[in-house]
Every structure is written in structure tokens, then in C-alpha cells.
Amino acid sequence: MSTATGLSSPERPATTPTFQAPSTGRKIKNNLATFLVGLAFVIALVPLVWVLATVVVRGIGAILSSDWWGRSLSGVLPESYAGGVYHAIYGTLIQAALAAVIAVPIGILAAIYLVEYGRGRLAKTTSFMVDILAGVPSIVAALFIFAAFISILGAEQSAFMVSLALVLLMLPVVIRNTEEMLRLVPDELREAAYALGIPKWKTILRIVLPTALSGTVTGVMLALARVMGETAPVLVLVGYSQSINFDPFSGNMASLPLLMFSELSNPEPSGQFRIWGAALTLILIIMILQLGASVVSRFSAISK
């Protein structure tokens, strides 16, 4: 076809230019499509901005009040605006941290197994289980921990039980993310290490993991941010406490979602005040984690 036009066109008089302005129909379609895409973007953005704005506007007063970050609600009457939520912040942080201490090593080791060693049935089964675990709703994870540890093993309700449920929710995220990061490490690096007479385990520990580190850390932080707001586990597995409890292994302990839930039954305006404050606090903590994740990934990015 190209030969045909190539041969005939030089002889043809140039009556019509080859390039013409786009047709009106195409212009209309183009503008319509641009408009629709823009509209979809705005529609998607509206609820996000709305939620964020509402939380900030309603919660800012609470988090700026003098006692907010340094006091608990111990001895504070429901209708009073006094007191703070440091007991709940502590609870949220310690529960997530304990979950991370358990889930991160197990998750990373499982991912290493899947990527570096896993072949055949066991790896396929593990991978399948991870997929299933990833789809488990948090209430089911919470009820499972309740059934297994509290009903059957006779453990008491405590923050640690919450952490165990959070482990179930974090594990698939950590495994999948680490797996992806490890698979991004080119095989050529592994081969280079083997060819130097470096054993496989050392190659993984000193070459593969450092190369995948920033992505792995980012993934862990995002997983943490996700489980911090989980409400089902704290509702099912630990009682609420107005005052600080440092011991995650026994007694009631507050956390930000649990505090919000318990203040819902407070009819006084101070209840609303604390709910919005706690919501904003939770969002701030999660934002700090995500910022931390992006800083980590920026600074330890593989130098090109």
C-alpha cells in the first residue's frame, strides 16, 4: 500500500493539503471525553476532601486543647471538656507495634521462602492461604482470635489479643508486598553473588534483602497504618478504659477507635468533641506513618 501512494502522489497535483484540521465531530467527542474524565476526577475527590475538611474543622479544637496529648480521661465527667486521649494513643501505638513485632519477621521470612526457596506444593499452598487471609474481614479475624485464644485457651481479654488479630490482618499485606519487592531484585545480582562463592543464605541476607529494603519498609509502614484504624478487633477483644493502662497483656485498654466508639454513647456535646478530636488524631498518626514511608523510600532508593 505504501508503495502505491509513494509512486502516485508526487505526480498528483497538490489540490488538497495532506493534513487537515480535525473534523468537528472529533473535536466534540474529544471535548466531551475530556469533560467526563475531569468530572469523574472531581466526583472522586469530593467525598475525600469533604471527609478530611469535616474532620479537621470539627477536630481541630480538641487536638489543640491543652490536655489533649498529655492526659487521659481518668476521672473526667462525660459532660466535661477536660482530659485528653494519650491513653488511647498509647493503646493504638502499642497494639500496632506488638502486631508488627510478630507479623513483620514472619511475613518477611514467608516472603523469602516463597521467592527464594518455594517450589512445588508447599509454596503453592502457602501462596493460596495468603490470598485467602488477605480477604478475611477484620471482624472474622477478631472472632477467630476470640474463639481460639479466649474461649478455647482461656486467655483473658487484653490488648495483646487485639494485636494477635491485627497480626492476621497485617501478615498477608507484608508477605505480598515483600514478595513483590524481592521479585524485583534481578536474578543477575543473585548469580553475581553465587559466582563469588557466597552461600545462598548470605546472598539473600546481604545482597537481596538490602536491595529490596526500602520497598519492604514502605510496605510495612503502610500495613501498620492500615491496621491502626481497625475497629472490630478492639470491640471484640479488649474492654475500654478511661485511664492509662501500660500493660498490653492484661486489663482494659483504650485505643483511638475504641474511644470514639465509646464516646458515641455519650449524649453530651463533649462526646462529639472528643470523637472528632480522636478521628483527627488517628488521621494525623497515619499520615505521619505514610510520610515516614515515603521518606524512607526516597532516601534508601537504589542509587542509579
Next chain:
Amino acid sequence: MAKRLDLKAVDIFYGDFHAVSDVNLSVSPRSVTSFIGPSGCGKSTVLRTLNRMHEEIPGARVDGEVLLDGEDIYARSADAVAVRRTIGMVFQRPNPFPTMSIRDNVVAGLKLQGVRDKKKLDEVAEASLRGANLWKEVKDRLDKPGGGLSGGQQQRLCIARAIAVQPDVLLMDEPCSALDPISTLAIEDLIGDLKKEYTIVIVTHNMQQAARVSDQTAFFNLEATGKPGKLVEIDDTEKIFSNPHEQATEDYISGRFG
């Protein structure tokens, strides 16, 4: 240091696929042997069996004997990790460790084998970089990442890294195929220097390169697709390129096929 390699009746399989059949050849110490032949005839496959790198590929298997100064590297008692420490390898694409500085790349092998002595590591880094003709170019930026070098420099960095663990044999799989002509010349010069101390086996697609750098040349060929690759002949490079024994070699050298 440099040692002799002998392959006796080596057959290589990937699962059920018979990739290379019945290779017999010897490589003397302090010499360069090049493997030439059309793509897919098993040059890389043979090379990788010389330091047991193929064991990283699931299903890969070797029959026959590979002797290093008479010692079978496939003996029950031989540890693949120890074998690779003795027989180093440089790959087609330069592959410096991206998280390490130039200096750490060079001494990575020693460091991961547990050498801590900073003075010794610095000495080895300098000696190896000098050995790889790279010292002058990088001595002022040893702490910069290895990935920041040009392709040819990266490949010489990889050679420095390989010789830093003081192997007896150095295997190179098309080390210049990703490089420009000037870097290629630099590496060819380097091979000429290295053969004073090492036994070198190099796979190359470039026949001029084989003619320039090697003392003996092995020609591999494939009778038909799906059939195993074979060693057609191995002889002094001069002989192979002027008056080969086999017609197939002659045809390949003169560009009539492959």
C-alpha cells in the same frame, strides 16, 4: 594459582531436554580459551557447568566429569560454594551490587566470606581495581555507588570483583556484548593481562575477538534444532581460523552460516 580444567564426556540436561552432549576438552593454566558457535548451541550452558552455576536452574543436571587440576568439582564431597570461590565468573550484562559503593563491590566476596580487616580490604580493593585497569578512573570516587559508572567501567568493576576473591579460573560469558568498541578493547587488553595469572574461558559471539584474545578456540554447533549441542572441534586459535579440521568450522568462520 591458575589451574588446569578437563571436561570428560560431559552431557548437560535441562529437565528432559538434552542441551549439550559429550563434551571433551582441556584448558591449560594461564591460557585463554574461547567458545564460539551459533546461538543456542550450548556455549553458556557448558560454561555454567564449569563452576556449577547451572545448579541454580531447577531441573538442570550434568553427567560426566569436570576436573580442576584432576579434582572432580562434581564429587560428592565437593561443595558448590567452594567450587565457585575457586572458579569465578563474569556475566554478559554488568551486574554490580546496586546498594554498594565501588569499593564495597570489589571486596564484596571477601567481606561476605567474613574478612573484616579494613586495611586488608583496602589493599585488595586497590590491587583488584588495578588488575582490572580501573583504578585510575575510580580512585577518587571509591565511595560512590557502582551503578554510576559507564557500562564498560561497570564490566571492569565486575572483573575486579571476580578477581578480588583470587580464583584459579575465570569464566566470562560474552563479557563485551553489551559494550561499545572502546570498552570492548579495554576488556580485551585486560584479558591479555589476566591470563598471566589466571586460566580464562570466554564465550564470545565475535570471531575477531576470539582470534585476538584466545590461545585455543572451541567451536560448538547444533546439528538441528531440538538436538543437543556438540563440541565440533577445539584447537589452537590460529589453526581454527586458518585451517580448521572440520568443514562445519570452516563454514562458520567464513560466515557461510550461523
